[in-house]
Amino acid sequence: MWLAPVAVAAVILYAVSQFNYLLFHSLAEGFAIIVAGMIYVLATRTYKHSRNNAFLFLGIAFFHIAVLDFTHMLTYKGMGVFPQYGSDTPTQLWIAGRSLEALSFLIVIFLQQKPFNRRLVTAAYTLVTAGLLLTIMVFQVFPACFVEGEGLTTFKVFSEYIIVVLLLAGAYRLYREDIDKVLFQTVGVAMVITAIAELAFTLYTDVYGVANMLGHLLKIVSYYVIYTGIVAQGIDMPYSLMAAELKDRAIKDELTGLYNRLGMVQLAQRELSKPVQERRALGVLMMDLDSFKLVNDRYGHACGDEVLRKFAAILNDSIRDRDIACRYGGDEFVALVWDVDSAGLRQVQQRIETAAGAWFADDERLQGLGVSIGAALLQPGYLANLDSLLRTADKNMYALKQRKKICAGLD
Numbered sequence: 001m002w003l004a005p006v007a008v009a010a011v012i013l014y015a016v017s018q019f020n021y022l023l024f025h026s027l028a029e030g031f032a033i034i035v036a037g038m039i040y041v042l043a044t045r046t047y048k049h050s051r052n053n054a055f056l057f058l059g060i061a062f063f064h065i066a067v068l069d070f071t072h073m074l075t076y077k078g079m080g081v082f083p084q085y086g087s088d089t090p091t092q093l094w095i096a097g098r099s100l101e102a103l104s105f106l107i108v109i110f111l112q113q114k115p116f117n118r119r120l121v122t123a124a125y126t127l128v129t130a131g132l133l134l135t136i137m138v139f140q141v142f143p144a145c146f147v148e149g150e151g152l153t154t155f156k157v158f159s160e161y162i163i164v165v166l167l168l169a170g171a172y173r174l175y176r177e178d179i180d181k182v183l184f185q186t187v188g189v190a191m192v193i194t195a196i197a198e199l200a201f202t203l204y205t206d207v208y209g210v211a212n213m214l215g216h217l218l219k220i221v222s223y224y225v226i227y228t229g230i231v232a233q234g235i236d237m238p239y240s241l242m243a244a245e246l247k248d249r250a251i252k253d254e255l256t257g258l259y260n261r262l263g264m265v266q267l268a269q270r271e272l273s274k275p276v277q278e279r280r281a282l283g284v285l286m287m288d289l290d291s292f293k294l295v296n297d298r299y300g301h302a303c304g305d306e307v308l309r310k311f312a313a314i315l316n317d318s319i320r321d322r323d324i325a326c327r328y329g330g331d332e333f334v335a336l337v338w339d340v341d342s343a344g345l346r347q348v349q350q351r352i353e354t355a356a357g358a359w360f361a362d363d364e365r366l367q368g369l370g371v372s373i374g375a376a377l378l379q380p381g382y383l384a385n386l387d388s389l390l391r392t393a394d395k396n397m398y399a400l401k402q403r404k405k406i407c408a409g410l411d
Contacts, residue, residue: 005224009220009224010217010220010221013027013028013217013220014213014217017213021208021213022076022078022079024213024216025073025076025216026073026076026079028216028217028219028220029069029070029072029073029076029216030073031220031223031224032066032069032219032220032223033066033069033070033073035062035223035224035226035227036062036063036065036066036069036223037062037063037066038227039058039059039062039063039226039230040059040060040062040063040066041059042055042059042230043055043056043058043059043060044056044059044060052113053111053112053113053114053115053116054108054111054112054113055230056118057104057107057108057111057116057121058104058108058187058230060118060121060122060125061100061101061104061107061108061125062101062104063125064100064125064126064128064129065097065100065101065104067129067133068093068096068097068100068129068132068133069093069097071093071133071137072090072093072094072097073090075089075090075093075137076090077090077208082137085137086148087146087148088144088145088146088147088148089136089137091145091146091152091156092136092142092143092144092145093132093136094145094201095145095156095159095160095163096132096136096142098160098163098194098198099159099162099163100125100128100129100132101194102163102166102167102170102191102194103166105166105167105170105187105190105191106166106169106170108187109170109173109174109187143155144156145159151204152202152204156202157202160198160199160201160202161202163195163198164195164198164199167191167192167194167195167198168191168192168195170187170188170191171188171189171191171192171195174187174188174191175188186225186226186228186229186230187226187229189225189229190222190223190225190226190229193218193221193222193225194218194219194222196218197214197215197216197218197219197222198215200212200214200215200218201215250262250263251263251266253312253326253327255305255308255309255327256308256309256312256327257312258312258315258316258325258326258327258333259324259325259326259327260326260327261326261328261329263326264324264326264328264334264336265386267324267336268282268324268336268386269386271338272385272386280338280339280380281338281339281340281341281377281378281379281380282336282337282338282340282377282378282389283336283337283338283340283344283345283348283375283376283377283378284334284335284336284337284375284376284377284378284386284389284390284392284393285334285335285337285345285348285349285352285373285374285375285393286328286332286333286334286373286374286375286376286390286393286394286396286397287315287332287333287334287335287352287371287372287373287374287397288331288332288333288371288372288397288398288401289307289311289331289369289370289371290368290369290370290371290372290401290404291368291369291370292304292307292331292369294368294369295307295365295366295369298365299365303365307366307369308327308331310359311333311356311359311371312325312327312333314352314355314356314359315333315335315352317355318335318348318351318352318355319335319337319348320337322338322339323335323336323337323338323348324336334390334393335348335352340377341377342377345375345377346375349373349375352371352373353371353373356370356371357370357371370404372397372398372400372401372404373397373400374392374393374394374395374396374397374398374399374400375393375396376389376390376392376393376396
């Protein structure tokens with residue numbers, strides 16, 4: 001539960017603020033900047049495994065938000081890094097950072113997992129961030145947000161309210177859509193907390209005041225929620241995805257995308273390990289591409305690989321979703337067909353033969369290529385293992401190949 005550590009941190013930071021407000025402000029902003037940097041690093045470095053477009057978008061956005069927050073921290077009253085600027089400049093940078101954050105949250109809600117051009121988005125954020133820094137610190141044409149001795153300007157307060165509306169609207173959309181993903185649950189909570197923080201920032205008249213301190217404490221809470229939901233998950237997620245990817249590679253054929261022999265055996269054993277009375281009927285089709293070696297010899301292995309991929313696609317399309325297609329090895333394939341009788345198994349075999357035959361006839365490079373299919377069937381209630389079924393199907397397949405050779409010789 002994140003409430004306990006946040007409460008402890010809030011008490012400590014409150015004590016720090018009473019001792020040295022500038023130190024408190026630097027710690028609050030520094031924590032947010034570090035979390036934003038971690039989001040960027042994790043999102044960009046793990047994308048090749050996670051393929052999480054929303055996480056990547058947030059990473060790009062938070063990197064640029066961190067640039068604005070870092071500049072805000074350095075220009076804060078009393079820091080001495082940019083003594084030429086008064087209290088208005090860091091307040092302007094705050095509004096710029098929170099506006100960019102609110103818009104980014106809103107965009108990622110609508111984006112969700114839609115793909116986007118990474119370079120284009122990065123360039124857009126860089127241009128916007130650079131433009132904000134230039135208008136605030138160089139050209140100084142950004143509207144005033146804080147006046148010494150008077151407090152917040154109407155523009156600053158109005159901007160805070162717009163930010164609050166954007167954040168709450170986005171959080172409401174998340175609630176209405178009932179998105180059950182950690183990333184979006186985290187974003188929704190962070191948006192609500194940030195909205196409350198922004199309301200606090202409409203009340204202060206002193207940059208070292210209580211309302212300002214409360215707003216920064218809530219910002220810490222918001223970023224801690226983001227840390228637990230996005231950063232912590234982002235650290236664990238790639239390892240889980242890589243483990244799943246490695247497992248998938250172990251049981252899948254890289255060339256065709258079908259299950260390999262190991263994968264087929266594992267899936268079949270789950271069913272065959274059940275008690276006999278609970279087992280479903282299982283049909284096995286063993287397939288071999290006739291004269292496949294000629295394709296490799298005439299047109300090269302690249303063409304041979306293309307043939308294997310195409311036949312794998314035909315096989316996959318010819319069976320049902322609950323059945324299993326496997327590249328057994330070389331140019332041999334296997335289909336495991338569940339809940340089928342002999343007539344049904346024959347229909348599947350004919351679909352494969354018809355689709356493959358039409359393809360062979362349509363491509364002049366494949367003249368002479370054929371497919372031989374042997375079948376074996378295990379009825380419910382009978383004892384048998386996968387090896388015996390495969391041997392029977394293999395025997396029937398080679399018997400068919402021999403008959404084809406005899407017929408070809410007679411011709």
